[in-house]
Amino acid sequence: MVSPFRLFRPGSLLKTLATTSLVFLPAMPALSDSYGAGIENSQWYLSESVFECSLVHEVPGYGRAVLSHRAGESLRFYLESEFGLMKPGRGHLVVEAPPWRPGVAPSPIGAVQVSGEVRSVNLGNREASLIAQGLSRGLQPTVTRAAMYGSRPVRVQISNINFSGPYSGYRACVTNLLPVNYDQIQRSRIPFASASTSLSQADRQLLDNIVMYVMADATVERIFVDGHSDRIGSRIDNRALSEERANAVAEYLKSRGIAENMLTVRAHGDQYPVSRRPADNRRTTIRLQRQGERPELLQANGMGAEFSG
Incomplete structure (x- = not known):
């Protein structure tokens, strides 16, 4: 009987095991599926009237994020998506630094409720104001929630890039809102x-x-x-x-x-x-x-x- 170790020349066993690990061992899963605009495609659009002032941000692959202030009401924030990527339930909202600003600790805002509707996240004045403040400081608010399908959580990142100009217009718009809607x-x-x-x-x-x-x-x-x-x-x-x-x-x-x-x-x-x-x-x-x-x-x-x- 031939010993199995004779099948390998000196040093070949380690090489073969290394190769085998690349072929047969499963890859480690990513921490999350992230959606967000990058430097090249991050835009904010201001919609203004005496009835409502809104800042709209497209989130590639997910949908859009909106800061909306209706006449007679307070600022609100919502996420809209046609794809149903997040599972309904309790998610988490933090304001964190973008990748090019390492060392800045994230600031938790709190739990958020994710629904199965197109407007999957709908937040009131407190959370919306903290989101706007974070964006104006160069940070990116992020909502994290379990995925509807799959084991990896979904992270929706709201980019601060190109936010400051439209935000200035938004603040001017708010001063001219009607007292009621x-x-x-x-x-x-x-x-x-x-x-x-x-x-x-x-x-x-x-x-x-x-x-x-x-x-x-x-x-x-x-x-x-x-x-x-x-x-x-x-x-x-x-x-x-x-x-x-x-x-x-x-x-x-x-x-x-x-x-x-x-x-x-x-x-x-x-x-x-x-x-x-x-x-x-x-x-x-x-x-x-x-x-x-x-x-x-x-x-x-x-x-x-x-x-x-």
Whole structure:
């Protein structure tokens, strides 16, 4: 029987083992699958108006990152992806130095919730502000979460390259935002004290915000003003009181520049209560309608329909 060691010349065993390790031993898995723009393709785009200021950053292979500040709201941050690369669940957000700045320790921001939606990460003002601050300091925020498919985590890196210029434009844009957005004032309510038709300072401020928005948004074509009363007293008196309340609001809107032909003013007396509490029913409601919006059914049941409060 021939000894197996005679198959190898001196020194050939080590060489053969080394070769075998390259062919048959599995490669060590990478720590993560990373997505992010490099120096050659990192861009930030500013979208600005009195309604919203947004900074948009394309993340190659993943989707896009957005810092968005709507009128009347705070700064938000979100990641969008059509590919569903991250598994829904708890991820982690840190602000870290780019590779060319070694020795800078990462700064953890906290856990983030990753959803299965296209907008997979949606963060509020605190996290969004820390992300913006990190980018302005030359750092790159990074979201890490387990992959939807595969064992390696997914890392989405937000590049700071070319961020400073658009960020300056964003800060200027924010100073010109309207005080409210459409969702906030599409339906508004003015309360009244018993037997009163007077507007308070807070009521006037709300109406001023509505006027400011309508003047800026050319798509608003109609403003419905609906007066209501409680059920205390006679129906005839309540009908007259609700009309006075609706007119008080309509006249104020006209005095601030709203065209009369944009207004539809109606009075309903005590016909459409929204609560058993009289104070809740003493009100005038204001509803905006944009071009192309489907007119709602003419009902007044307090459930979000045209006359509701």
